[in-house]
Amino acid sequence: MTHYISAEHLTIEKIGEIIYSGAKLELSEDAKQRIRRCRNYLDKKISSNGEPIYGVTTGFGSLCNVSIGKDQLSRLQINLIKSHACGTGERVPNDIVKIMMLLKIQSLSYGYSGAKMDTVQRLVQFFNNDIYPIVYKQGSLGASGDLVPLAHLCLPLLGLGEVEYQGKVMSGAEMLHKKRWKPIELASKEGLALLNGTQNMSAFAVWSLLRAQKLSQWADKIAAMSLDAFDGRIEPFIHAVHTVRPHLGQIETAKRMRELLEGSQILNNIKAHVQDPYSFRCVPQVHGAVKDTIRYVKSVIDIEINSATDNPTVCPDEDLIISAGNFHGEPIALPIDFLSIAMSELADISERRIYRLVSGTRGLPSFLVANPGVNSGFMITQYTAASVVSLNKSLAMPSSVDSIPSCQDQEDLVSMGANAAIKLYKVILNTERVLAIELFNAAQALDFRLPLKSSAPLVQLHDEYRRVVPFILNDELMYPHIENSIQFLRTHSPL
Numbered sequence: 001m002t003h004y005i006s007a008e009h010l011t012i013e014k015i016g017e018i019i020y021s022g023a024k025l026e027l028s029e030d031a032k033q034r035i036r037r038c039r040n041y042l043d044k045k046i047s048s049n050g051e052p053i054y055g056v057t058t059g060f061g062s063l064c065n066v067s068i069g070k071d072q073l074s075r076l077q078i079n080l081i082k083s084h085a086c087g088t089g090e091r092v093p094n095d096i097v098k099i100m101m102l103l104k105i106q107s108l109s110y111g112y113s114g115a116k117m118d119t120v121q122r123l124v125q126f127f128n129n130d131i132y133p134i135v136y137k138q139g140s141l142g143a144s145g146d147l148v149p150l151a152h153l154c155l156p157l158l159g160l161g162e163v164e165y166q167g168k169v170m171s172g173a174e175m176l177h178k179k180r181w182k183p184i185e186l187a188s189k190e191g192l193a194l195l196n197g198t199q200n201m202s203a204f205a206v207w208s209l210l211r212a213q214k215l216s217q218w219a220d221k222i223a224a225m226s227l228d229a230f231d232g233r234i235e236p237f238i239h240a241v242h243t244v245r246p247h248l249g250q251i252e253t254a255k256r257m258r259e260l261l262e263g264s265q266i267l268n269n270i271k272a273h274v275q276d277p278y279s280f281r282c283v284p285q286v287h288g289a290v291k292d293t294i295r296y297v298k299s300v301i302d303i304e305i306n307s308a309t310d311n312p313t314v315c316p317d318e319d320l321i322i323s324a325g326n327f328h329g330e331p332i333a334l335p336i337d338f339l340s341i342a343m344s345e346l347a348d349i350s351e352r353r354i355y356r357l358v359s360g361t362r363g364l365p366s367f368l369v370a371n372p373g374v375n376s377g378f379m380i381t382q383y384t385a386a387s388v389v390s391l392n393k394s395l396a397m398p399s400s401v402d403s404i405p406s407c408q409d410q411e412d413l414v415s416m417g418a419n420a421a422i423k424l425y426k427v428i429l430n431t432e433r434v435l436a437i438e439l440f441n442a443a444q445a446l447d448f449r450l451p452l453k454s455s456a457p458l459v460q461l462h463d464e465y466r467r468v469v470p471f472i473l474n475d476e477l478m479y480p481h482i483e484n485s486i487q488f489l490r491t492h493s494p495l
Contacts, residue, residue, distance in 0.1 A: 003025055006031050015206050035116075036117060037111055042189060056188050073188040074188070085160075088139060089136050090136070098127065101127045103206075108120050114189040114190065131175060135153050136148075139418075140418030142329030143328055153194075153199075156175060157183070158184060189314075193310045198417070201417045205332060208428050211432070212343055212428060215343070222435055225454070225461065226354075226445070227257075230353075232267075239258075242284060249287070249288030253291065290343070297339045304331065310326070328415060330415040336421055343427050344392040344393060344431070351438075358379060368444045370473065377475065380478070381440060381482070392431065395426050436482060440485045468484050468485075
């Protein structure tokens with residue numbers, strides 16, 4: 001499969017398809033024309049204009065008033081990348097690095113950045129050959145673009161830094177030698193075009209949204225199994241309840257819960273209780289609010305990944321080179337923080353359902369084991385979920401409320417969107433872990449309802465899950481089952 005880079009709208013789902021199907025990239029003729037036109041315009045402007053152009057014929061940041069001679073313009077760009085590669089901490093996962101490369105190629109292809117054709121083509125070659133620059137999670141303030149991670153992303157273009165290629169970490173120079181490629185010779189403005197931009201934040205956000213959408217669907221299905229296993233009631237999901245408070249996510253969730261539970265023998269059994277706890281009764285309201293949040297965040301990131309976000313912006317049609325602030329991460333930092341809060345809530349309500357399932361009520365044995373006492377059963381699975389949920393609450397504290405001035409106060413308000421993105425990544429993984437633990441508990445609890453059966457969709461889910469994780473009769477090692485439950489969510493469809 002080949003995806004042609006163009007100015008056509010790029011969706012988050014399309015990015016997922018490109019990344020995970022092993023698609024190759026190719027620049028469309030339109031993209032090539034845009035790149036060449038912008039570069040030609042910039043070269044002519046530099047040669048004919050005596051006025052300083054930020055980042056092209058001047059230094060960077062607070063050094064914007066320092067003029068650079070024409071014989072030093074290339075060295076200026078190389079020095080920029082070398083000096084800005086100050087990353088630390090853990091590596092960015094390869095699939096997110098690949099999304100980052102795709103987004104950088106896409107942004108440069110619009111023809112507002114001044115990058116040369118060979119520079120963009122080399123990024124395409126990296127992508128198509130599964131060459132993953134070593135990028136570190138920490139270092140970006142999310143304001144002058146993702147300067148630090150994008151510097152690490154682009155170092156190997158020059159034969160610097162490190163990459164992972166064919167499962168081996170090697171220097172950028174070694175990789176170029178293996179591929180018989182020469183280092184790219186940067187022209188004026190190119191280092192800034194490569195380093196300015198929000199592609200690090202956006203890549204984390206795209207990855208997180210792809211996961212969040214799937215986890216939201218899983219949360220409904222797992223909650224339906226938990227509700228049936230807990231002998232819950234259907235009334236809170238009846239459509240008439242939700243027409244009087246018609247939030248879209250709430251209506252969607254209630255409808256899905258009704259569909260998932262339709263035909264359950266357990267549900268149609270006579271109930272001794274009048275109502276269920278909030279963690280069951282308010283699934284439409286809580287899960288629905290998460291859906292609406294995902295929808296909103298997706299709409300913002302959708303705009304971002306279809307934008308040129310470096311600085312200065314080169315506008316050939318208007319005969320302008322404008323130093324402004326399209327690199328600033330605030331438009332996406334706030335939504336990224338919002339998504340962390342929403343996904344944390346999805347884990348919160350899941351943990352509460354786990355607690356109810358092991359609590360020894362509604363006819364279920366204490367800790368979901370036939371012989372409690374000598375067996376602790378699922379007691380500690382709830383502890384683990386509680387620990388993860390507590391960590392999520394800390395991670396959900398917004399990063400975007402903070403700002404630490406930098407660059408001699410030239411960059412005096414930053415978004416901290418990169419930190420928000422890193423925290424969101426962790427929240428997504430933690431939420432997946434809690435939902436997996438809930439599934440582990442819900443399937444166990446459902447077995448205690450036999451001979452009454454659940455609905456067809458939930459019985460099918462239960463049977464597929466039982467091929468991976470067994471019913472627990474007596475105490476045994478639980479952590480492998482939790483890991484297998486996580487892998488089940490990743491490899492199976494929630495639909």
